[in-house]
Amino acid sequence: MTENLRELASENDKANSDITEYLGTFSAIWMTLIAPIIVGIFISHWFSLPKGETIKPVVIVFAAIFTIVHLFLSYLEIKSKKRNHTHGEVTIVYDKYNEQVSTYNRLRDVYDYNCSLNISQKTATYLVSNELDKAVGELSKYLSSSPLPLVDSEEVLLEKHLNDLLWPLIVDKGSLFDYEESSLYNIALYVYNDESDKLDVKMRFHDERIRIQNRSWSPGMGHVGMAFLHKEIKCCPDIEQSTELSSKSEHDYKTYRSFISVPIIACEDNESTEARPHGVLVLTSAKENQFELQRDQMFLLTISKLFSIYLDKYEHTKKMISLLNHNEKREPENEKNDHTS
Template sequence: MKDTKAVKAENDSNRRIETDVFHAGIVAANTWITLVAPILIGFFITRLFDKDKFTISENTIFAVSIVLHVFFTITIYKASTRRSLSLEVDGLVEEIEHLQGTIIPRAAQLYDTSKVQQTVIYLMTLELENMIDELNEKAKLSTEEENIKRWDEGLNKILAPLVKYRHELFGYEGQDLYNICLYVYDIPNDNLIIKWRRFDDRLQPSNRSWKPGAGHVGLTFILNELKICHDIYDSTELSNSALGPNDKAKYRSFLSVPVKDSSKVLTGGKPLGVLVFTSSARGQFSPDRDKLFALTAAKLVSIYVEKCLKSFVS
């Protein structure tokens, strides 16, 4: 298959040839209709009233003139109704270039990301199943300290694929500072505290807690819905005092997902916590690409947290 540049060049060449031939035909037709035909008509009308009969040569000229006149009349008619495909070809070439330059690469990137998302969800699910089996076997026979340690280990195993495949999942580049953490709701203190966190070693996080409704973590928690911010500097939902200038540069865009309490482990219908992804780059996260994946990952986390809480309570 020829590339678009070759097609466009060939189309331009054909269009020039087509235009030259068309112009030559129109000039010939107009010359015949306006100059030659009137002279011949006058000649044959004059001969018609002569007493002498038409010679064989005159009859031949007359017949040829009729044929040429009909031909040139048709040519002029076709010219008046002519429709060139050159513009359509140019439009198709531009559309193909747009597809090849923008649409197809983006579709390929989304396809590759989708495959990685499926892989990560599969790995998280495997770890979840293993940890639940382990909880079922050992939770009742273990001490509280052992259970808490097992809970921490389980979270690390389940969430580890998010860190390992962060570049493929979210498009982090070398200069981007990533941060992935899980906040859980501390009922007695009415706070969202960090239970698990992995971040770029160039960051120096404060590991602060958030009140429900404060910052993007608290806002996601209290609204119980996924939040994506492409640029915190342009955010209309977050107060200017929620983060300092340095923090805004480090956590410029974010994706926050509530870890919902579907089994009603906690009272009041509040989420169990919030799963958070942040980046120092603007526009790191995309609803079309990330929403379903993030909700699925948060659901797997919620299943594990619910199971842990139920096991520890029982």
């Protein structure tokens, strides 16, 4: 529509220019040639009349028509000099229209992206919540089982549950975090180990092209340890531009270019208890600016809280089983002492 308007304005200006040119040419010929000749003939006729004879009505009518035509042409010439071209104004309107269309398309794309992101985040949260419900139910069933389970089976159950809880984020990682093939996605869950005082990898999903090392981190060391120690999200758009973090490994620079680390705060953590976090949820990418706090912060904090609920339940279950096993060992000793006495 705007393109047609622009073409029509250009054609209109060209037509106006042509008409003005023709009118100017005719007016010039009239003023410089035709009008002087007619005026000359009229004056000659007037002065050649015999004495006492008046000008004929036909001549008077002709002179009046001549005067009207002359004045009309003069008027048209004056107006043609004051005419405005519409092409320039239309071009301005056209450019403003294109700017508005560009703004509208950009805002529409942002709106569509935000709607899609919102749906993906809600879906992932819902799926993780469902997996949490199942995992807590299995832990309760596990605790009430008889005979008591072996201690080693706790780790197997933990890995299964963490796998199920992380899986919704892996399946929809492209929609949630804009991961692409070149991003070399890496999503890992670090859990704090009281005995070694380190954060160990308990579950990791990653691009097959990444050479995994599964390093453990002490509190305060690296972005994992810093997120754990400070109990706050650590987001780095580009590790090469970071003033807090650096790496001597070229592999790390290429593989873990950007990251976001989310501490899994214990449910009972408050000013009076100051409990240690359970661990840290880490996402990394080989691309810079992969993560945005405005987009990812609330979603990942919600997910980390769901992990916190599970790990609280897991720690409680682990302690209860240990206590029950300890009591079972003491009962035979008490019975033996009773018989002896």
